[in-house]
Amino acid sequence: MYMDRVSTSADDFVSSELAQARILITGLTAAAGVDVARSFADFNARLIVHTTELSPELIELVAVLTQSAGEIRLHTQDISTAGRAATFAQTSAQSYGGLDAAINMACISYEEIDAVESDGDLKSLIANKLTPLAQLTRILANRMSIVLSEGLVLNVLKMPPPRNGRDSAIAGYARTALAAMTAKEARAWAPQGIRVNAVGPCVLSSVGAALSNEPDVATLALHLASRKGRSLSGHVFDADGMAC
Numbered sequence: 001m002y003m004d005r006v007s008t009s010a011d012d013f014v015s016s017e018l019a020q021a022r023i024l025i026t027g028l029t030a031a032a033g034v035d036v037a038r039s040f041a042d043f044n045a046r047l048i049v050h051t052t053e054l055s056p057e058l059i060e061l062v063a064v065l066t067q068s069a070g071e072i073r074l075h076t077q078d079i080s081t082a083g084r085a086a087t088f089a090q091t092s093a094q095s096y097g098g099l100d101a102a103i104n105m106a107c108i109s110y111e112e113i114d115a116v117e118s119d120g121d122l123k124s125l126i127a128n129k130l131t132p133l134a135q136l137t138r139i140l141a142n143r144m145s146i147v148l149s150e151g152l153v154l155n156v157l158k159m160p161p162p163r164n165g166r167d168s169a170i171a172g173y174a175r176t177a178l179a180a181m182t183a184k185e186a187r188a189w190a191p192q193g194i195r196v197n198a199v200g201p202c203v204l205s206s207v208g209a210a211l212s213n214e215p216d217v218a219t220l221a222l223h224l225a226s227r228k229g230r231s232l233s234g235h236v237f238d239a240d241g242m243a244c
Contacts, residue, residue: 017226018043020070021165022096026050026079026088026136027105030057032158035218036103037061041069043222048099049094050075071096085132089139098147101154101225102140104133108159108201113170122170126177129157134181137196141189150193155182156217158239159201171201179236186234195233197224202238210240 023040025033027225037049038061047069051058054076065072073095079085093099106129116122133155144151157178178200180242186196199217202210211217220237223229 012027013051018045018095020206021045021100021225022048022098023052023225024048024092024099024102024140025105027107027156028058029105030055030061032105032107032156032214033103034061035214036221037065039218039222040225041065041072041112042072045066046071046096048073048075048095049139050077050079050092052076052078061082079132079136080128082131082135085140089136090143093143098149099140099144099151099219100149101152102136103154103156103221104136105156105158106130106133108157108170108174110160113159113167116170122173126174130177130181131172133157136184137181137185141185141192141194141196144194145189145192150230151195152229153185153194153196154198154224155196155219156199156239157201158199161240168201168203172203175200175203175236182236183234190233193223195230197232197234198236199239200236202240210238212240 018040022159023045025047027033028037028049030053037047041047047065049062049072062074075092077088078087108129112125116125137153137155140153157174159171159174162171178198182196182198189196199211211220217239224232
């Protein structure tokens with residue numbers, strides 16, 4: 001885990017560095033990724049936004065993003081399986097002739113936690129959440145390497161605050177699996193200059209400052225996508241119980 005402190009102010013970034021950057025954001029919902037999308041849009045980035053939650057709030061958000069983003073393209077298809085995620089990644093990575101960064105969101109809700117009754121249920125839950133993220137990471141990183149783009153893939157797995165020891169154990173299992181996936185993909189793509197990082201649920205054994213809200217995640221994404229974050233890969237940053 002990365003143990004240093006990342007600045008919590010977007011004022012530290014030079015807007016010209018991220019202006020017109022090609023940014024993909026997947027899994028956007030009213031509770032995940034809104035501040036990330038707004039932050040990149042404020043720097044005039046070109047956005048590809050994926051959501052399956054076409055609520056009035058999300059429609060309003062897209063309208064707001066249109067006012068500041070360099071360009072914006074909205075996608076709403078299901079990418080919850082490896083095959084669908086791969087198809088979407090291949091298409092989206094070509095939208096602006098390549099990507100500079102991709103931020104992929106996934107959430108585990110209390111309802112899903114409560115449905116876990118066995119080890120098999122737990123393994124299936126985590127596999128269902130991480131398999132699409134892994135497929136997105138591989139396809140997007142491959143596309144970045146083809147066009148010689150030293151890009152970033154940031155996978156964000158959110159969980160609500162643990163209510164008891166059982167919840168904490170599930171969070172720990174999820175974080176361990178996410179860390180293993182992140183380390184593997186970071187090693188695989190390091191020779192091409194592509195960085196793979198993640199944000200995962202905080203567990204008791206974690207050390208260092210944790211991200212506590214959506215603006216923190218947005219600031220981290222900006223940092224990692226900028227020149228300041230280009231030495232960081234293979235890290236899992238802690239998120240302290242952000243509900244889905």
